[in-house]
Amino acid sequence: MWDQLSFIVKRLRERLWIRPLIVCGLSIGAVFLAKLMDTTGLNRVLPEITRDSTETLLKIMASSMLMMATFAVASMVAAFASASRSATPRSLPLIIGDNVSQNALSVFIGAFIYSAIALVALMNGIYGGRASQFALFSLTIVVLAVIIITFIKWVDNIARLGRLEHTIDTVESAAAEAILGRQSAPRLGGVPAYSPPGGARAVFGDAIGYVQRVDTAALQARAEKSQLKIVVAALPGTFCAPNRPVAWVFRELSGRVSDEDAETIADAFMIGGSRVFDQDPRFGLLVLSEIASRALSPAVNDPGTAIDVTGTLVRLFVMWDECGKAADVPEVRCDRVAVPELSVADMFDDAFTGIARDGAGTVEVVVRLLKAFESLAASEDAAMHDNALRHARLALVRAGNALKIPEDLTAAKEAAGFAS
Incomplete structure (x- = not known):
């Protein structure tokens, strides 16, 4: 299960909208969380912060962060195009998944959302107490500090992003991670491959494309439930066509393999339009x-x-x-699944x-x-x-x-x- 979750998380990291969406949600929550400070009884203890000082900071952030986010997107798109031209389009998912660039874009968009909503709330008198105004001012200072640190790191990173040397290093890191993972489980937790018997049923994939992941744990669970033996015929990276089986399956005892079993086995092979680095x-x-x-x-x-x-x-x-x-x-975790x-x-x-x-x-x-x-x-x-x-x-x-x-x-x- 953890392997499957890790695979999904890695695919989500290759989507540019995930982190900005999360940061925007946190920004909106922080704005309204500051209002709750008035209910804590801290109005007498905290120093008074003038509304004008907070409003000035929020206006500066609101007017500049949208422009910074637009600039960040333009710079990232240029880096992606450079990587595709100078290296290979197959390296693009790794470049898109660059942590520093995604964090910068998320911070800039999140800061814009935060400043816009906080400014509207402040000008409509939502922050009436001393505690809420102090909390809003403190949050704004923290957001400003995060913006400055992120911007400095991003400027250093964007100078390398998309350059050929950086792309080669990124691909090497991804390949090294896949190599370490495969050598720790050379048969993906299964037993050595063997030739299936003559009566084995061929299982075909449910799509045409590349095998991106083989869920051997799911194969083992189905094999134990139905008393099956499974021989994997398509490792990650294999192109699956309508006439290319992904696995061979047969019963330990006599009897045919049901359509339900074959369907469940086929679902354990994740097939997509392109190859990925994880298990390949x-x-x-x-x-x-x-x-x-x-x-x-x-x-x-x-x-x-x-x-x-x-x-x-x-x-x-x-x-x-x-x-x-x-x-x-x-280690053999799936003794009913044979993997080459x-x-x-x-x-x-x-x-x-x-x-x-x-x-x-x-x-x-x-x-x-x-x-x-x-x-x-x-x-x-x-x-x-x-x-x-x-x-x-x-x-x-x-x-x-x-x-x-x-x-x-x-x-x-x-x-x-x-x-x-």
Whole structure:
């Protein structure tokens, strides 16, 4: 349940209207909460605050905060457009979910709502007592301080938001989080995958799109209730078409799987129009590869970015390798659900195929890529070692077809010496 709640919260964080709505509600509540101070008997104790001082502050805030909110939205939209152009549109949800920018927009809109409502209430004599006027003035000072702090943090952040380096770092963080999560539960809490028996029923998704999340706890609950065994056939990131089953299900004893069981199992696979990073480490690798490929396009011609991304990918694969070594025996929470592990070969294909293809004609990219494969080939993990050698040989073949200068090809062959 907590995993599902976390997934929903992350999707809500990618919506720009959620935080401003919450802050607006808090602002309205704070305005009317100040009025309740008159019922506490603090009128004799608190100092008297003139109405004019509070009114002046509220007018300044009301006249400036709407303009600041508009400016914040314009700056964020420009940053989003820059990220889509310079990196890849697949990175946009991460940029939209930037905490500092969303907090700034929420504070500016919330401060405008607060000041407007408080000003109307003040000018209509709602705050008649000394305590309520003191509370309103204190709240206004606090709101003003929050605005100043938020603005300073936001100015520092907006200078980086949408820049290519910031986007790469953001995607790397999302990919690293997904890698750590998957290595802690390589089979999502299930048992190792196996081939379903001949009489197993294929379960198809209820939509066409990408699997965003697999709720193995829900699958386990249904399997226990109906005495079923389930073999997951579509991991997060898999594209589901009408003819692509998401799972195979069969009964432990003889008997057919009911339509109700099949429907409940299908509902455990959340399918959407686009991939998300949460349970899909391969997506983070693919997005980084897309950033490098765009940098290598003739219109951009930025091999330095491709080299930086290659280093980022090496860090992520080393993290995957080290987490795999340090991980204990995976905990089995869902003994009736079989889930395949991620294929290291698929991860290598997602990460490096595009860079090797588009950078084959640039010797510095080829050499850096081959050095990256040499580092990964030193892994004790057999799959990591074998796939590093496989991709090194492929990269050398591509370079041989693209590099025109003999000296460049010689440099590439020397860098690929470990794979011979």
